[in-house]
Amino acid sequence: MKLHIYDHCPQCVIARMIFGLKGIPVTLNILPHDDVDTPTAMIGKKMLPVLEKEDGSFMPQSMDIVHWIERLDGQPIVTQRHNAQLQTWLSDHRCLIDSLVLPRVVSLAFGEFESESAQQYFIASKQHIIGDFSEHLQQTDHYLEQLNQALLQLEPMILSERAVNGDLSEDDFHLFAMLRELSSVKDVVYPAKVDAYRRKLASLSDVPLNDEQAI
Secondary structure, three states: OEEEEOOOOHHHHHHHHHHHHHOOOOEEEEOOOOOOHHHHHHHOOOOOOEEEOOOOOEEEOHHHHHHHHHHHOOOOOOEOOOOHHHHHHHHHOHHHHHHHHHHHHOOOOOHHHOOHHHHHHHHHHHHHHHOOHHHHHHOHHHHHHHHHHHHHHHHHHOOEOOEOOOOOEHHHHHHHHHHHHHOOOOOOOOOHHHHHHHHHHHHHHOOOOOHHHOO
């Protein structure tokens, strides 16, 4: 199987995780961010991730991919348990995380941004949503102060370094994907339980963090 992704993309991280967690081999194919034709030919629009199955058919949508892979061997490992408090936390801090992450990822060593045209495509599309990147970068200290306080609120919700609710659930896919985004941001202060969780999930899912290239 082949998984078509953008390396920075949290939805793509969600799809990648299930392969690592279950030890199922998959080939990762990173598309240039300005490549509209390839995903459109596969699923009718520019959207990733897309799973290319062994029979040549295509499946979009990250959690659909997770559920499909889960059913392959008849041995599911992911519960559908949802933590309402965690989901509220994730939703409440989405804009803050976008403001920190989006202006940075385009400058990191992600394969989807190797060309200038791909960088400019991303910048134009995301600035249309969140506003001028440079203005957000100027507010980094303010954003980090808010984020670090938010992470302190998150820490008590993490019951195990292997699973936020104590057993692996869909919440782990969404939480780790967001924490992996944040690993692109330098000087984030992770409380001990949050740090242990993100590192353990990175190892278990075979999706590396971006700490070493954070800016």
